[in-house]
Amino acid sequence: MITLPVIDWTIVAQLLVVFGGATVLLLLDLAIPAGRKQVTAYLALLVVLGAAAVGVMHAGVSGATFGGTLRLDPFRTAVGLVCLAAAALSILLAVTFLGRHQIERGEFAVLVLFGVGGMLLLVQAADLVVMFLSLALLSITLYVLAGFALPEPRSEEAALKYLLTGAFATGFLVFGIALIYGATGSTTLATIAAAGPGLTGEYRLYAAAGLLLLVVGLGYKASLVPFHMWTPDVYDGAPTPVAAFMSVASKAAVLAALTHVLLVGFGELRALWAPILAVVAAATLLVGNIGALVQQNVKRMLAYSSIGQAGFLLFGPIAASDRGIDALVFYLAGYTAANLAAFAVLIALEARGETEWSMARLSGLWQRSPGLTLALALALLSLAGVPPTAGFIAKFAMLDAVWQAGYPALVVLGVVTSAIAAAYYLRVLLRAAGPAETDAPPMFGDWPLRLGMALAALAIVVLGLAPGWLLSFS
Amino acid sequence: MVTVIFIAIASLIIASAVLVVISREIVRAALWLIATFFAVGALYLLLEAEFIGVAQVLVYVGAVSILILFAIMLTRQHERHEPAWRAGPWWIALAGVIGLAAVLITTIGAVPWRLTDDDLPVSRAPQLGTALMREYLLPFQLAAIVLLVALIGAVVIAMEERRRRTPTLADDIAAQRGAADRAEDGTP
Amino acid sequence: MLDAYAFIGVFFIAALVFPLVPLIAAWRLRPQRSTPIKRDTYECGLEVTGGTRVQFKVQYYMYALAFVIFDVEVVFLYPWAVAYGQLGLFALVAMSVFIIILVFGLVYEWKKGALEWA
Numbered sequence: 215m216i217t218l219p220v221i222d223w224t225i226v227a228q229l230l231v232v233f234g235g236a237t238v239l240l241l242l243d244l245a246i247p248a249g250r251k252q253v254t255a256y257l258a259l260l261v262v263l264g265a266a267a268v269g270v271m272h273a274g275v276s277g278a279t280f281g282g283t284l285r286l287d288p289f290r291t292a293v294g295l296v297c298l299a300a301a302a303l304s305i306l307l308a309v310t311f312l313g314r315h316q317i318e319r320g321e322f323a324v325l326v327l328f329g330v331g332g333m334l335l336l337v338q339a340a341d342l343v344v345m346f347l348s349l350a351l352l353s354i355t356l357y358v359l360a361g362f363a364l365p366e367p368r369s370e371e372a373a374l375k376y377l378l379t380g381a382f383a384t385g386f387l388v389f390g391i392a393l394i395y396g397a398t399g400s401t402t403l404a405t406i407a408a409a410g411p412g413l414t415g416e417y418r419l420y421a422a423a424g425l426l427l428l429v430v431g432l433g434y435k436a437s438l439v440p441f442h443m444w445t446p447d448v449y450d451g452a453p454t455p456v457a458a459f460m461s462v463a464s465k466a467a468v469l470a471a472l473t474h475v476l477l478v479g480f481g482e483l484r485a486l487w488a489p490i491l492a493v494v495a496a497a498t499l500l501v502g503n504i505g506a507l508v509q510q511n512v513k514r515m516l517a518y519s520s521i522g523q524a525g526f527l528l529f530g531p532i533a534a535s536d537r538g539i540d541a542l543v544f545y546l547a548g549y550t551a552a553n554l555a556a557f558a559v560l561i562a563l564e565a566r567g568e569t570e571w572s573m574a575r576l577s578g579l580w581q582r583s584p585g586l587t588l589a590l591a592l593a594l595l596s597l598a599g600v601p602p603t604a605g606f607i608a609k610f611a612m613l614d615a616v617w618q619a620g621y622p623a624l625v626v627l628g629v630v631t632s633a634i635a636a637a638y639y640l641r642v643l644l645r646a647a648g649p650a651e652t653d654a655p656p657m658f659g660d661w662p663l664r665l666g667m668a669l670a671a672l673a674i675v676v677l678g679l680a681p682g683w684l685l686s687f688s
Numbered sequence: 689m690v691t692v693i694f695i696a697i698a699s700l701i702i703a704s705a706v707l708v709v710i711s712r713e714i715v716r717a718a719l720w721l722i723a724t725f726f727a728v729g730a731l732y733l734l735l736e737a738e739f740i741g742v743a744q745v746l747v748y749v750g751a752v753s754i755l756i757l758f759a760i761m762l763t764r765q766h767e768r769h770e771p772a773w774r775a776g777p778w779w780i781a782l783a784g785v786i787g788l789a790a791v792l793i794t795t796i797g798a799v800p801w802r803l804t805d806d807d808l809p810v811s812r813a814p815q816l817g818t819a820l821m822r823e824y825l826l827p828f829q830l831a832a833i834v835l836l837v838a839l840i841g842a843v844v845i846a847m848e849e850r851r852r853r854t855p856t857l858a859d860d861i862a863a864q865r866g867a868a869d870r871a872e873d874g875t876p
Numbered sequence: 877m878l879d880a881y882a883f884i885g886v887f888f889i890a891a892l893v894f895p896l897v898p899l900i901a902a903w904r905l906r907p908q909r910s911t912p913i914k915r916d917t918y919e920c921g922l923e924v925t926g927g928t929r930v931q932f933k934v935q936y937y938m939y940a941l942a943f944v945i946f947d948v949e950v951v952f953l954y955p956w957a958v959a960y961g962q963l964g965l966f967a968l969v970a971m972s973v974f975i976i977i978l979v980f981g982l983v984y985e986w987k988k989g990a991l992e993w994a
Contacts, residue, residue, distance in 0.1 A: 240980060416799040818962060821967045836977055836980060839981040839985060842941050
């Protein structure tokens with residue numbers, strides 16, 4: 215009798231909740247009449263909260279299942295919780311947005327659930343095949359979500375651009391996995407790491423080439439320079455809550471996967487990848503922040519700013535230390551809260567049929583709605599890294615980690631680009647505080663949107679004032 | 689003998705793949721792509737991976753190619769167009785391809801491949817079946833979820849497409865007949 | 877092992893020669909005079925209407941996609957069935973989960989009306 219895999223149900227519980235909930239909701243949604251699709255969204259929210267509850271119970275749990283291809287440890291649990299929080303807030307922000315834009319369909323919440331399931335898998339994967347499949351899963355959901363406002367040509371364009379660049383990136387990823395398998399005879403990160411020191415000349419070259427292709431494939435998904443070109447167009451064309459979700463959750467999951475590949479699978483080749491990654495991080499910081507500086511469209515500005523933030527996120531794997539990993543988790547949490555809050559303000563000001571999100575529409579916001587202006591200010595100040603917000607602690611922790619790892623040039627660059635970033639964030643805030651330039655656009659303040667925005671803003675402040683509890687968690 | 693067969697199959701793959709890229713008509717490009725898939729299936733047979741070869745023919749030649757052709761027939765493009773490789777600076781792409789090929793050929797040539805006379809663990813159907821149920825159980829179940837999501841995505845996008853449906857052949861003919869009738873009425 | 881394919885190879889070559897010979901013979905023997913009617917598309921003797929490229933209904937695509945998905949399922953089912961004797965009940969459960977997930981997709985597609993031709 216052949217031994218069958220022993221499945222550790224504690225570890226897979228979270229995934230079971232998400233995927234089980236998603237499939238059940240898919241069928242349940244068929245029975246929900248067209249005008250009441252908000253019910254589906256709230257049910258999906260319940261599923262996400264249930265999964266998050268399992269995640270909280272996973273605190274401190276470490277283990278592996280499915281032959282070591284799926285792992286759980288505090289880092290994975292923490293990043294998973296960030297993804298779940300992003301999904302929950304995105305659903306809250308989207309609930310009324312979709313109806314207002316007449317694109318309300320039950321599949322939205324179901325796809326977000328499948329997407330966040332893919333992200334959790336990508337974070338927990340310890341095997342390249344599982345990583346590839348979970349990346350495919352989350353990519354497919356995001357392609358469809360980007361095109362969710364389909365009759366809208368911009369949304370269609372966003373979906374198509376994302377699909378084509380994503381398919382191209384997947385090619386790199388598969389090729390990289392094949393090369394690594396050819397060199398080491400395995401796709402499991404731990405086995406690859408064990409095979410590493412025994413690799414002689416040509417095989418070593420092969421594994422290194424595979425790793426580089428893998429980094430290219432993941433770099434596309436995390437929009438690292440020079441693989442970032444799709445980001446502004448896709449964020450700009452996708453429905454705003456989808457752009458918010460993509461910009462935070464998929465980035466968190468891909469960064470976690472990249473960290474695992476580099477540190478667990480190829481820790482031994484660090485001398486090779488660390489300088490390359492440092493150059494990529496520098497380019498990402500510069501291109502993202504300088505690109506954001508010249509944007510007049512707020513959504514595109516946030517897209518470029520998210521590219522710049524990805525450069526900071528790379529400091530985590532570059533530092534390759536516990537300090538760097540802790541900083542990465544904290545940075546992801548702070549960035550998620552701030553970016554979602556910023557997008558929430560845009561959602562509150564976006565009526566149906568708006569095509570261009572010009573900066574002039576934010577002018578005079580302070581006179582019309584101090585609350586929205588406050589949320590926007592908190593979000594942008596946190597993204598810029600101004601104390602006492604979460605962004606400040608996050609940037610500080612990251613800079614500290616790379617300083618300790620011996621990259622003073624990156625520290626200088628991080629500070630300089632943060633100053634550039636502060637310039638364009640402040641420009642938006644000054645516009646909001648100044649006089650109105652256009653006719654006052656309508657504002658929307660339904661309770662799910664307000665709740666989502668308030669939770670994100672609260673997270674920025676709490677993480678900024680009491681960072682200890684999150685750091686102690688991971 | 690095996691080398692001769694390999695060279696025949698390989699040149700078939702390369703020739704049809706090149707034709708995919710340079711065909712003027714997108715339908716022809718798709719048909720050459722099917723030929724490429726088929727030849728790759730033959731390569732698997734040459735490697736004595738029968739199941740993979742049959743699966744290649746069944747899935748790629750039999751199903752994916754149909755999907756590609758239907759997707760082309762869904763588009764509205766009625767006229768001939770320059771193939772994509774002439775639209776941009778194609779010599780850059782050509783240089784990139786040649787560079788990549790040079791790197792790959794030299795690297796693959798440099799590696800002393802570990803050859804084995806034994807069956808590979810997953811080259812035959814029974815081994816593949818047990819592997820799917822054991823080491824690859826998680827990817828296997830994950831594949832089902834990926835397929836499900838692809839189906840949902842297609843329904844979400846295609847149903848929207850249907851709501852703002854563009855005329856089909858029957859509608860076109862009806863419209864043309866109508867126009868012709870009106871023209872006849874107008875010029876007695 | 878490969879010798880078994882030599883037999884198939886003979887058939888393959890015969891299958892290539894068989895249509896090529898009449899085609900080449902016809903090309904050599906026929907008078908090479910072209911007229912517009914000769915170059916017209918053959919449509920069962922009817923007069924040709926419209927172009928050759930027409931836009932298909934999206935339903936074709938939906939059916940093709942469902943076909944691809946269940947085709948892939950069959951490809952997975954085959955090695956599973958061959959190895960089933962060694963695997964036992966667990967394999968049955970695992971495959972059932974796999975199929976049920978896909979059946980959910982079919983039910984969804986059906987109920988959404990994506991398979992309706994109207």
